[in-house]
Amino acid sequence: MPIVKNVSRAVSQLLQSSGCGCGISIVPVRCIGVSPRQVASDASFHSVSFSESDHPRVLITGGLGQLGVGLAKLLRKRFGKNNVILSDIRKPADNVFYSGPFIFADILDYKNLREIVVNNRITWLFHYSALLSAVGEANVPLARAVNITGLHNVLDIAAEHNLRLFVPSTIGAFGPTSPRDPTPDLCIQRPRTIYGVSKVHAELMGEYYHYRYGLDFRCLRYPGIISADSQPGGGTTDYAVQIFHDAIKTGKFQCNLKPDTRLPMMYIDDCLKATLDVMEAPAEALSMRTYNISAMSFTPEELVQEVQKHVPELQVTYNVDAVRQAIADSWPMNFDDGNARRDWGWKHDYDLPELVTTMFSFLGSDSRIAQAN
Numbered sequence: 001m002p003i004v005k006n007v008s009r010a011v012s013q014l015l016q017s018s019g020c021g022c023g024i025s026i027v028p029v030r031c032i033g034v035s036p037r038q039v040a041s042d043a044s045f046h047s048v049s050f051s052e053s054d055h056p057r058v059l060i061t062g063g064l065g066q067l068g069v070g071l072a073k074l075l076r077k078r079f080g081k082n083n084v085i086l087s088d089i090r091k092p093a094d095n096v097f098y099s100g101p102f103i104f105a106d107i108l109d110y111k112n113l114r115e116i117v118v119n120n121r122i123t124w125l126f127h128y129s130a131l132l133s134a135v136g137e138a139n140v141p142l143a144r145a146v147n148i149t150g151l152h153n154v155l156d157i158a159a160e161h162n163l164r165l166f167v168p169s170t171i172g173a174f175g176p177t178s179p180r181d182p183t184p185d186l187c188i189q190r191p192r193t194i195y196g197v198s199k200v201h202a203e204l205m206g207e208y209y210h211y212r213y214g215l216d217f218r219c220l221r222y223p224g225i226i227s228a229d230s231q232p233g234g235g236t237t238d239y240a241v242q243i244f245h246d247a248i249k250t251g252k253f254q255c256n257l258k259p260d261t262r263l264p265m266m267y268i269d270d271c272l273k274a275t276l277d278v279m280e281a282p283a284e285a286l287s288m289r290t291y292n293i294s295a296m297s298f299t300p301e302e303l304v305q306e307v308q309k310h311v312p313e314l315q316v317t318y319n320v321d322a323v324r325q326a327i328a329d330s331w332p333m334n335f336d337d338g339n340a341r342r343d344w345g346w347k348h349d350y351d352l353p354e355l356v357t358t359m360f361s362f363l364g365s366d367s368r369i370a371q372a373n
Helices: 002-016 068-079 110-119 133-138 140-160 194-213 236-249 268-280 300-307 322-329 338-344 352-363 367-372
Strands: 058-061 084-088 102-104 124-127 164-166 216-222 224-226 252-255 263-267 290-292 296-298 315-318
Touching: 058 068, 058 110, 068 084, 068 268, 110 140, 124 140, 133 140, 133 194, 133 322, 140 164, 140 194, 164 268, 194 216, 194 290, 216 268, 224 236, 224 268, 236 252, 236 263, 236 300, 236 322, 236 352, 252 300, 263 268, 263 352, 268 338, 290 338, 296 352, 300 352
Parallel strands: 058 084, 058 124, 084 102, 124 164, 164 216, 216 290, 224 263, 252 315
Antiparallel strands: 263 296
16 A cells, blocks of 8 residues: 555644644544555445454355355354345245354355445455356356456455455366376366366466465365255255255266266365365464365266165166366366465365265155165
């Protein structure tokens, strides 16, 4: 903010040297944040300082996706129900609406999003709004608007109001020229989907805002995330969620990837734990702003074998989707997450057998599971 400070100093000197000799009240110039999208302060703003002992005030955008509801539940246990606001542009289910604060927030509406941050004294922002890989390829203009323009709004608001900002990245941020087994934190990326391009853009913009404006930006590259709490949302790795629902409902599963397609995966509890861990890590412990995290890596064939230990009669066919297969073939087979484990102590709890057992423990009240047992 050197320009603002220089202007403030110049105004003060000018007023103090007034030739009339009148006593002049000097009003200091106040600038809110260091975002390039500066706005003048007004009477509706309140300066709020938070000590280290205070709980953060959290906003989660895109909160009705696969991860938002689970993250809100975890953070509310940690920081208190009313300190965590879930938001989306869709109407939440009753159990979500009544579990804690929920608000409508459109990330493409800069003014509305800024009002939410100010009025609710937000200090941490988790930005989950995005169109995933396969869905993004079907509607590139919308993906570009949500994943890139929406990100710009969030970055400016976070910098302006000195927020700690988390933006998830993905295995989709890598491309066919990236090293695949393993894939390190720093290497050539060059993705070939709008989803991947937008995530590389997010990583680089977040790092730029950190060095240019001091934004406390933190990012994790998620592998495929498996959860019992949500339905598949259009991602390339969603087969690893769909198989559990189909095993229970019909006993038949059609996979849209080749049986030997290896991708890194993670159970949702590990994902949420890693997200909270990196947000709570001391700034001086972070050697970079974007980290790989991983837990396991498997193929559809390996997952089927593990699932059939619980549902032996499961019938599996393969009907390969060319678009999703091409995407998967350009992604990492294994993540190198050594930096996360060294810098802030990342450690996963779930391997493939534990993941499958846990999924069926959540979904296992169906009679098909009882019969299989």
